[in-house]
Amino acid sequence: MSAQPVAELRTVDVVLGQREVLKALSVSFYEGQFVALLGSNGSGKTTLVRALLGLLPVSSGDVRLFDTPLGKFREWRRIGYVPQRFGATSGVPATVEEVVLTGRISVARRMRGFSAADRRAARTVLEQMGLGDLSRRRVSQLSGGQQQRVLIARSLVNRPDFLVLDEPVSSVDLENQELFARSVELLSQSNTSVLLVAHALGAMEPLVHRTVVLDRGKVVYDGVPLAEHQDEHAHHPPAATHAGGLPGDR
Amino acid sequence: MPTTLRRQHTPAACPGIADVEVFQLEFMRRALLAALVVGITAPSIGVFLVQRRLSLLGDGIGHVAFMGVAAGLLFGTSPVITGIVAASLAGAGIEVLREKGRTASDVALALIFYGGIAGGALLAFKSGQSNQILGYLFGSVLTVNTQDLRVLIVAGGLVLLAVALWRKELFAVCYDEEVARVSGLAVRKLNFLMALAAAVTVGVTMRVVGILLVSALLVIPVAIVQQLSKSFRSTLLASMMLGGALAVGGVLLAYQMDTSPGATIVLTAIGIFFLAALLAQAIDRRTAPA
DSSP states (O other), X not given: OOOOEEEEEEEEEEEETTEEEEEEEEEXXXXXXXXXXXXXXXXXXXXXXXXXXXXXXXXXXXXXXXXXXXXXXXXXXGEEEEOSSOOOOOSSOOBHHHHHHHGGGGTSOTTSOOOHHHHHHHHHHHHHTTOGGGTTSXXXXXXXXXXXXXXXXXXXXXXXXXXXEESTTTTOOHHHHHHHHHHHHHHHHTTOEEEEEOSOOGGGGGGOSEEEEEETTEEEEEESOOHHHHHHHHTSOGGGGGTSOOTTOO | OOOOSSOOOOTTSOXXXXXXXXXXXXXXXXXXXXXXXXXXXXXHHHHHHHHTTOTTHHHHHHHHHHHHHHHHHHHTSOHHHHHHHHHHHHHHHHHXXXXXXXXXXXXXXXXXXXXXXXXXXXXXXXXXXXXXXXXXXXXXXXXXXXXXXXXXXXXXXXXXXXXXXXXXXXXXXXXXXXXXXXXXXXXXXXXXXXXXXXXHHHHHHHHHHOGGGHHHHHHHHHHHHTTTOOSHHHHHHHHHHHHHHHHHHXXXXXXXXXXXXXXXXXXXXXXXXXXXHHHHHHHHHHHSOO
């Protein structure tokens, strides 16, 4: 089976402020592949993901999604994205269902409310993620791990072909990590490509097909998962996850 | 038709029953209708501002709206219309600056806001009608004329229509702007829509509670409701209803007590905010797991 690329970066430079965060970086991600993107703080992992999704401008090079230049890409339904931080936990309440429904925006009809089909899709994914009972609860009343699962449910609600997860388990307890690994496993069985940004793989380790390691904006390793690489990064204490923060972070 | 602002004081009258007389006064009918429109409209966009932590955006826009009002007085056109136009320009300008990032925009915003106030003061004195300015700063809902009322209804209706049509898109952008982008939403256009709707709302709200209290009517009903509500949808609907009730109730109360309507509305709202906070605490304590 010759796999099609779902996402490609070709000699991409990204400059943030004065700093060149990605340097002539080229990497491709393929259909059905589960890729772990590893690297220390400031290595450019999150910047790579953000450039790939069009959230950061690239100063040179090409980005392609599903063989379409990023600027012309319109099939956003095919992409699921879980950002690094929990987005906007502001004072205004929102239920679990409401948050997951925002994931349907890419397919929902404009200028109307969400349809019955949208609500069904939300309910289905919430059941799969073990959040069915919580759908009418206020998101801010859930535990950190549950909130993270809500965001993952949102990214899965359209059954994406390419799922991008930026450190989804960095602040999640072991039980939730395992729950999460199980739901991702279901996905990768259905030929969904996964790009997982992580410090440590933890419960996800057996799922990974390929590891890409970044260091100072360059790919320093790209190949089969290496035990030593994972070990090296598993040594990071959890606190280090948020210690530095990438230039892309606000 | 009596024209005094204050009804005849009759000690025997039961204060709990709103006098039917109130509704027979032409200016009171206009004032109550204006208050209702503004009270419903303001929280409908305010809820998105609170979600985005832009609660004070209305204040900033109001500073510039002040200049528009003064220009209206100077040129003898409707200050409400020129106020709305100036507010819309300010809303669009602020959104451009917000896009550019925090550090650069901070000083620029200060320049816009104070430029608006200073420019407004200058134009108002030039117009020789600076005595009217107080009414726009603190609101003068009792002097709303038929033309004002028409403008309020049309502008408020447009804001409500925009919120009704794009509520799910606006919620998605306010909840998580990056994920909204990756969902293919036209985030930039939606941000401008939101800024413009907020600006128009400020323009209409200032007629009722005044420029200095505009943000209060946008934000406080939302702040009250969100302590007790669970969903965004219920917060939106309940704060619109509460806003309408507060504005109408405030005007009636001000009439009874012979106080300034704008200030009465806002102080009543703040009082209810604290009651709601106590209630929310009590509910939390009862539902907290043992």
